[in-house]
Amino acid sequence: MPLLAEESPEDGGLGCLEDAAVVVREGRVQWMGLASDLPRQWVSEKRISADGRVVLPGFVDCHSHVVYGGDRVGDFCRRCQGESYEEILSAGGGIHTTVVVTRRASREELFTTASQRLHRMRAFGTTTVEIKSGYGLDLETELKMLEVIRDLSAREPQKIMSTFLGAHVVPREAASMEEYTELLVDKMLPRVHQEGLAQFVDVFCERGAFDLTSTRRIMESARSLGFDLKVHAEQLNRTGGAQLAASLGAVSADHLDWAEQADLHALAAAGTVGVLLPSAALFTGAERYPRAKDFRAAGVTMALATDCNPGSTPAENLGLVATLGCVQLGMTPAESLRAITVEASKALGLQGQVGSVVPGARADLVFLTRDVTDPREIPYRMGISKVDGVILEGRSWCPGSGSVGAGRDAMAKPSMLTAR
Numbered sequence: 001m002p003l004l005a006e007e008s009p010e011d012g013g014l015g016c017l018e019d020a021a022v023v024v025r026e027g028r029v030q031w032m033g034l035a036s037d038l039p040r041q042w043v044s045e046k047r048i049s050a051d052g053r054v055v056l057p058g059f060v061d062c063h064s065h066v067v068y069g070g071d072r073v074g075d076f077c078r079r080c081q082g083e084s085y086e087e088i089l090s091a092g093g094g095i096h097t098t099v100v101v102t103r104r105a106s107r108e109e110l111f112t113t114a115s116q117r118l119h120r121m122r123a124f125g126t127t128t129v130e131i132k133s134g135y136g137l138d139l140e141t142e143l144k145m146l147e148v149i150r151d152l153s154a155r156e157p158q159k160i161m162s163t164f165l166g167a168h169v170v171p172r173e174a175a176s177m178e179e180y181t182e183l184l185v186d187k188m189l190p191r192v193h194q195e196g197l198a199q200f201v202d203v204f205c206e207r208g209a210f211d212l213t214s215t216r217r218i219m220e221s222a223r224s225l226g227f228d229l230k231v232h233a234e235q236l237n238r239t240g241g242a243q244l245a246a247s248l249g250a251v252s253a254d255h256l257d258w259a260e261q262a263d264l265h266a267l268a269a270a271g272t273v274g275v276l277l278p279s280a281a282l283f284t285g286a287e288r289y290p291r292a293k294d295f296r297a298a299g300v301t302m303a304l305a306t307d308c309n310p311g312s313t314p315a316e317n318l319g320l321v322a323t324l325g326c327v328q329l330g331m332t333p334a335e336s337l338r339a340i341t342v343e344a345s346k347a348l349g350l351q352g353q354v355g356s357v358v359p360g361a362r363a364d365l366v367f368l369t370r371d372v373t374d375p376r377e378i379p380y381r382m383g384i385s386k387v388d389g390v391i392l393e394g395r396s397w398c399p400g401s402g403s404v405g406a407g408r409d410a411m412a413k414p415s416m417l418t419a420r
């Protein structure tokens with residue numbers, strides 16, 4: 001089976017191996033290489049045969065908002081009649097609409113709907129998901145969202161990373177951005193830290209959300225508490241969020257549709273990953289997209305993510321986002337595949353742990369359908385899932401009619417084929 005491993009220049013950096021084998025022990029990759037080189041000690045171990053299928057590392061969705069109440073079909077209809085995302089937000093709709101419903105929603109409702117989204121993402125090959133809070137905007141609801149994320153992390157088989165996005169927008173009841181910023185810094189961040197509910201802190205640095213001064217204040221305070229940083233930067237306008245992210249050593253700056261050369265050089269110098277979200281740009285009718293060639297020239301690491309959320313993009317299919325990375329941003333298909341695997345892992349500080357098949361990494365593998373011979377069919381087959389089955393932490397899980405493990409050397413214990 002060809003298998004996407006480490007970077008190799010011959011195949012656009014995909015690192016494909018023909019007739020490969022992976023040894024998995026206790027949910028981790030123990031060894032990988034050519035099947036003909038398989039060390040003798042493992043030759044007689046229980047096997048899952050890929051039966052000639054292409055196998056890739058599990059996909060990594062490094063930016064999502066999958067925990068939320070309700071939907072935004074109403075916003076969508078308004079946008080289809082010409083109102084912009086920004087206009088709807090500044091008129092008190094958009095994110096604010098979701099905040100009202102999320103505050104009212106029970107934990108069970110939030111858990112169930114997010115779990116269904118994660119289930120569908122898994123069928124598309126996604127085995128790691130970052131999830132943000134940000135539809136509470138008060139301590140109680142932000143904690144509720146983060147606790148739901150924690151429960152998802154405990155009960156779903158995907159690897160889940162949690163981000164506190166209390167600074168998504170200023171809630172309608174706050175007197176000013178400054179007042180809400182103080183609440184974030186004085187009360188919310190310390191409490192989230194104390195409860196150990198998030199690894200990252202993110203800020204929506206944008207006109208109508210948080211300006212540069214407030215973004216800096218929140219991020220510096222988060223950093224001093226030990227959080228890793230992320231920023232929604234230069235999405236709808238160029239506001240300086242990317243250079244701020246770089247100067248504070250953020251792990252990623254996300255969106256970047258309006259980033260300029262100087263921003264890209266700052267990100268590259270700081271090692272801050274650029275997380276590009278073309279489905280959000282497409283769905284909101286953006287007039288401008290990031291250009292992969294500029295990122296490449298500046299040396300910025302490019303990751304892709306769905307940004308799955310009720311407003312700017314309800315996308316769940318990372319394969320489709322890879323397609324958009326190619327056709328809208330100008331990535332090569334190989335680049336787009338790296339951007340949903342190994343580069344995305346860097347946006348979560350998880351390099352070597354997810355997104356590549358290397359010893360020590362979580363054994364998360366995607367098996368493509370038998371008709372696929374080239375992994376670049378993932379971006380090519382626009383919106384069509386070619387995922388036949390997924391292995392999460394060494395356990396098989398088959399979407400739909402998938403039959404991973406049912407081939408010639410099927411696993412001895414069919415019970416292992418059930419979802420966890």
Ligand code: NIG
Binds near residue numbers: 095
């Ligand atoms: O990444 N830009 C801010 N946050 C989300 C949108 C959230 C929403 O509209 O509900 C984004 O696009």
Ligand code: FE
Binds near residue numbers: 063065232309
């Ligand atoms: Fe987002």
